[in-house]
Amino acid sequence: MPDPDTFAGVGQKKCIDSESLAHLRSAIEQAPFHPEGWRHALYSLAEATGSPRAQILALGERHLAFNWVNKTPDDFETVIQDIDAYRPDANYRIAAMGKPMELTWEDHYDAVRANHTDERYLEMARRYDFELGAQMVLSQKPGLFFGVAIMRSEREGRTTEHERAILAQVAPTILAAIRTQEAIEHAGAKLLHGSLEAMDTAAILLDGLGKTTFVSPAAQRLLGPETLQVSGGALHAQRPEFDRQLGRKIGKALAGEDPGPADLWIRTGKGLMLVDARPLPHGDWHLGPSARVIVSLRPLRPSGMGHDPAENAKKVGHMGKQLGQAMGLTKTEGEVAALLAQGLSRKDIAALRQVSPQTVNSQLRTIFLKCEVNREGELVAIARSILDAIGS
Numbered sequence: 001m002p003d004p005d006t007f008a009g010v011g012q013k014k015c016i017d018s019e020s021l022a023h024l025r026s027a028i029e030q031a032p033f034h035p036e037g038w039r040h041a042l043y044s045l046a047e048a049t050g051s052p053r054a055q056i057l058a059l060g061e062r063h064l065a066f067n068w069v070n071k072t073p074d075d076f077e078t079v080i081q082d083i084d085a086y087r088p089d090a091n092y093r094i095a096a097m098g099k100p101m102e103l104t105w106e107d108h109y110d111a112v113r114a115n116h117t118d119e120r121y122l123e124m125a126r127r128y129d130f131e132l133g134a135q136m137v138l139s140q141k142p143g144l145f146f147g148v149a150i151m152r153s154e155r156e157g158r159t160t161e162h163e164r165a166i167l168a169q170v171a172p173t174i175l176a177a178i179r180t181q182e183a184i185e186h187a188g189a190k191l192l193h194g195s196l197e198a199m200d201t202a203a204i205l206l207d208g209l210g211k212t213t214f215v216s217p218a219a220q221r222l223l224g225p226e227t228l229q230v231s232g233g234a235l236h237a238q239r240p241e242f243d244r245q246l247g248r249k250i251g252k253a254l255a256g257e258d259p260g261p262a263d264l265w266i267r268t269g270k271g272l273m274l275v276d277a278r279p280l281p282h283g284d285w286h287l288g289p290s291a292r293v294i295v296s297l298r299p300l301r302p303s304g305m306g307h308d309p310a311e312n313a314k315k316v317g318h319m320g321k322q323l324g325q326a327m328g329l330t331k332t333e334g335e336v337a338a339l340l341a342q343g344l345s346r347k348d349i350a351a352l353r354q355v356s357p358q359t360v361n362s363q364l365r366t367i368f369l370k371c372e373v374n375r376e377g378e379l380v381a382i383a384r385s386i387l388d389a390i391g392s
Helices: 018-033 037-048 076-082 106-115 119-127 161-198 240-254 309-327 331-341 346-353 357-371 376-390
Strands: 053-060 064-069 103-105 132-141 144-152 203-207 212-215 228-231 234-237 264-268 271-279 291-300
Touching: 018 037, 018 161, 037 053, 037 064, 037 144, 037 161, 064 076, 103 106, 103 161, 106 132, 132 161, 144 161, 161 203, 161 212, 234 240, 240 264, 240 271, 240 291, 264 376, 309 331, 309 357, 309 376, 331 346, 331 357, 331 376, 346 357, 357 376
Parallel strands: none
Antiparallel strands: 053 064, 053 144, 103 132, 132 144, 203 212, 203 291, 228 234, 264 271, 271 291
């Protein structure tokens, strides 16, 4: 496969013969089968149409599934996100979209910009040299569309009819190659699903749009009104604050960022459950509709508590002492933190210690201050990490 940087003629108006068109189609057809295949295909499309850049993207209602461009500055995606450039009222390219397999180009951009121009997007388009160009929606279904575009500046000038014809001729080949990659990634997803089922792991897989693609049987048993539910393909929690926190973690995981420590605890009728979201490994040229994030559900069961009250009291006392030493708590406060970390509710702790719920609440407020936390879930995460580290 040739090095994309060796391509000549980018940005120059040119014609393409039937043999070159066949080579372009071949590069696109081979794209799903090589690690850098899509980069090569985009460079080939850009070179064939005399454009500096070519683009393939998939856009959903709330998230960008993927945005493949053959050559962009390091801060390109950050700038686009900052100005929310995937909204039609901001991006004249999005507003000018036609029907599937219908070309739109500078004339259509002009018509949109005559009614409204977002100066931030226009300034960005000029800065990164893609104010002009042509585009086509490849496929569209509720909540998602795939599109292809060639992008250029005033320096290269407006696209010609011949250059737009090249884009139109290879568009069906691009869509077919995307479908091929979908099939390849689907086969890999089936292997992942089988592994999660075999290990009885409670996990939910989300695609690049944040939509649920798979719920393991173990996770299905944990879903419900008091924990999490799947609604409209999206994962939601009943409690608004927890739902917002989970949404932020999922958003970071979708962006490939570190979502932070596993510290989201949700209380159920059977105790506490830890909910975490992590990005799945994937290459740069990975379709958004495939699994991108894994959400794990881990119920915290008070397995260390048996049926012997004296033995339980001894275990709680031991754990309370260890937590007290590690977290700067009194023996009593350490025991309360230990019971909370074992999955007991405040009401259960009060009953077990034969005190009022108000007393437990007061003790927890003091513990929160000493540990510099604001939420019960944060305290449980710290306590569990300490107990796990020392083997309790």
